[in-house]
Amino acid sequence: MEWRVTEELGKTAVVSFSGNINVNDEPAVIELVRNVLLPKGFIFVIFDLNGVEYVDSAGMGSFLAARSVLNKSSGELALAAPSHKIEKILSLAGFNKIFKIFGSVEEAKRKVAV
Amino acid sequence: MVRIHFSFPSRTSFLPGIEALYRQFMSDFAAESGLCPDEIFLAVVEGVVNAVKHGNGEDPEKNVDVELLLTEEALHITIKDLGKGFCPETLADPTHPDNITLPGGRGIFLMKRLMDSVEYHFSPGQTVLEMKIACRGGCHGMEGDRGAW
Numbered sequence: 001m002e003w004r005v006t007e008e009l010g011k012t013a014v015v016s017f018s019g020n021i022n023v024n025d026e027p028a029v030i031e032l033v034r035n036v037l038l039p040k041g042f043i044f045v046i047f048d049l050n051g052v053e054y055v056d057s058a059g060m061g062s063f064l065a066a067r068s069v070l071n072k073s074s075g076e077l078a079l080a081a082p083s084h085k086i087e088k089i090l091s092l093a094g095f096n097k098i099f100k101i102f103g104s105v106e107e108a109k110r111k112v113a114v
Numbered sequence: 115m116v117r118i119h120f121s122f123p124s125r126t127s128f129l130p131g132i133e134a135l136y137r138q139f140m141s142d143f144a145a146e147s148g149l150c151p152d153e154i155f156l157a158v159v160e161g162v163v164n165a166v167k168h169g170n171g172e173d174p175e176k177n178v179d180v181e182l183l184l185t186e187e188a189l190h191i192t193i194k195d196l197g198k199g200f201c202p203e204t205l206a207d208p209t210h211p212d213n214i215t216l217p218g219g220r221g222i223f224l225m226k227r228l229m230d231s232v233e234y235h236f237s238p239g240q241t242v243l244e245m246k247i248a249c250r251g252g253c254h255g256m257e258g259d260r261g262a263w
Contacts, residue, residue, distance in 0.1 A: 020133075023126050023163050054152065056159045057220035064217050085152055092227055093220055094209035 001025040003032060006048065007105075011075075012113040013042035014105055018051035021059035029062035033069050033077075043075025046108045050081035060093055067099070076100070080108035116143045119181045124170035124195075126163060132180065133159075143184055148250035154189065157228045160221040161193040161243050169195025169241050186249070188230075193243040199236035 001021050007014035015037075021029065037045055047063070049055075055063075067077040078100040082090060090096060102108035118139050122128045136158060140151045162178060170176040179194040206213050208220045225245060226232045235242040 022129060022159060023167075024129060054156055054159075056156060056163070057218070057224055058163065060220060061217035064215055068215075089153075089156065089224070092224065094214050098214055 001028065001052075003028075005037075007109075008040075008042070009109065009113045011041055012044040012046065012109070013037050013040075014046045014048055014080075014109070016048040016051060020053050020055075021062065022054070022056040023058035026058045026062040026065075029059070030065045030069065033066040038069070038073060038075075043070055043073045044078075044112055044114050045070060045075065046078045046080050046102075046105060046112060048080050048105050049083070049086055050105075052082070052086060055086055055089065057093070060090070060095065063095070063099070076112065078102060078108050078112045080105045115186075116184045117181065119179065121177045121179045123174040124166045124172050124176050124178055125174055126166055126172075129159065129162070132162060136182070139182055139184075144189065144249075147184065147189070149189055149247060150253035153228045153253055154191075154247060157225045157232075157245060158191060158193075160225050161191070161245065164221050165193050165195035165197070165241070165243070168200070169197030171197070184249075188246050188248045191229075191243075191245040193245075195241050196239055197241045198239075199234070199241045202234055 001017060001019045003015050003017045005013055006016045033045060063077065070077050080102045081104050082101065090101060100112065118135065120135060133155065136155055162180065165178045166172060170178060176196045181192040183190040205222055206219060208214065208216065208223050213219060229245045229247045231246045233244045235244065
């Protein structure tokens, strides 16, 4: 997994991921939010999943942990631009009920960015 | 019938290598099978990670064995670890409102929804996971619809 912050809009940051998000990446996702984004004041975060090949159950767990960290600072995590395959697997796990999942980063920015 | 078997020390760092072997196997032998390689691989990942972490406790002196067996009818996946096993009946539904925000507990749930059958067999000092998916049956979740899930 690789990531980079692609946009910074007030208290909102967009982070683009590529590769796989699996058990080996779980700590990095949480550290990204806790140690990179929050110290800069970004409490609303959009994960751009457009370049992601697959997310396993541990990767999904890392999204929950990242969201929990942001929620404690009155922030929120949104997911954007997942491939059809990843959107299906997120829905299979029920994540469509607890996460804001947007079809594009632009849509997510319109509805989430602060 | 085509078969590949590999064994590796209990480290999740081997996942990229496992993916490479899996992709090569599916590309060479299962391209016309009607199987959905991405969703099957996710089931493999979940099974392997469970074996490495929960079965063998990430002890590199304990290996995990993986076998892919492709026949005309189905792909059979067997994953063995040296763990004590567990009680599958006690696993909670991770999509239940009480559990949906818990960080773990989705691996076996996903395997069951992505494969036609998922069975664990326990014996002293060994846990065997057997998964099967029929060829030409379409996809379950990620790559299409294959009945109710």
